[in-house]
Amino acid sequence: MIETKVLQISPELSIDVVRKDIKNMHLAVYPPNGRVRVAAPLRIDDEVVRLFAISRLGWIKRQQRKFVAQDRQSPRLYKERESHYFQGKRFLLRVIEVDAPPKVVIKTKTYIDLYVRPGTDTKQRETIVNEWYRAELKKLIPLLIEKWSNQFGVTVNDWQVKHMKTKWGTCNIEKKRIWVNLELAKKPIPCLEYLIVHELVHLIERHHNDRFLTLMEKHMPQWKFYKEELNRLPVSHGEWTY
Numbered sequence: 001m002i003e004t005k006v007l008q009i010s011p012e013l014s015i016d017v018v019r020k021d022i023k024n025m026h027l028a029v030y031p032p033n034g035r036v037r038v039a040a041p042l043r044i045d046d047e048v049v050r051l052f053a054i055s056r057l058g059w060i061k062r063q064q065r066k067f068v069a070q071d072r073q074s075p076r077l078y079k080e081r082e083s084h085y086f087q088g089k090r091f092l093l094r095v096i097e098v099d100a101p102p103k104v105v106i107k108t109k110t111y112i113d114l115y116v117r118p119g120t121d122t123k124q125r126e127t128i129v130n131e132w133y134r135a136e137l138k139k140l141i142p143l144l145i146e147k148w149s150n151q152f153g154v155t156v157n158d159w160q161v162k163h164m165k166t167k168w169g170t171c172n173i174e175k176k177r178i179w180v181n182l183e184l185a186k187k188p189i190p191c192l193e194y195l196i197v198h199e200l201v202h203l204i205e206r207h208h209n210d211r212f213l214t215l216m217e218k219h220m221p222q223w224k225f226y227k228e229e230l231n232r233l234p235v236s237h238g239e240w241t242y
């Protein structure tokens with residue numbers, strides 16, 4: 001039996017707790033976002049896990065800072081073996097030059113294959129990869145909007161994927177229109193789903209008030225975890241808001 005839950009350790013830190021048939025607790029911090037996971041024996045209760053995590057807080061923070069520093073490295077050059085993220089996972093770029101229309105393909109857990117014509121420069125490669133991200137988001141968004149607009153009994157007239165500098169998403173309540181940040185293609189799918197739920201809840205409640213929070217809690221009890229996941233690692237500099 002494996003049981004997982006999210007435990008809030010401090011206002012800024014929540015951890016994934018996985019209970020399974022093991023003897024000792026293990027704590028690990030994972031790239032790229034510094035997610036913390038504790039594996040605990042089945043009978044250990046939450047308070048013990050919490051104290052265990054707190055006792056290692058200094059180490060956790062150091063690890064997280066390291067990952068953030070790594071990820072704020074130089075801008076992407078779209079070169080061989082460069083790190084790129086897709087749906088929350090890190091891949092290495094493999095550049096394949098071939099005289100055919102460009103495309104991006106994932107065939108293994110390790111590589112994003114970027115097929116380009118010889119002589120395709122960095123800027124063009126970036127455009128090709130971004131269009132692929134956009135296309136991937138466009139496969140998921142309609143399904144998520146359909147699922148959640150049915151759940152909430154709201155109508156979305158229009159949605160678009162946008163390159164936005166400071167927001168993960170926006171909602172135009174009058175026009176019932178949702179914009180989703182292209183960067184979400186790089187984040188775990190539950191984070192995209194959280195953003196969509198958040199924007200859809202705005203169609204019921206404009207402000208981030210108690211009513212808004214109650215709706216989030218009711219329909220997506222883990223929303224804080226996803227929000228943290230999104231905000232832990234800003235993709236561009238600047239304040240991220242919703």
Ligand SMILES: [Zn+2]
Nearest residue numbers: 198202208242
């Ligand atoms: Zn909002």
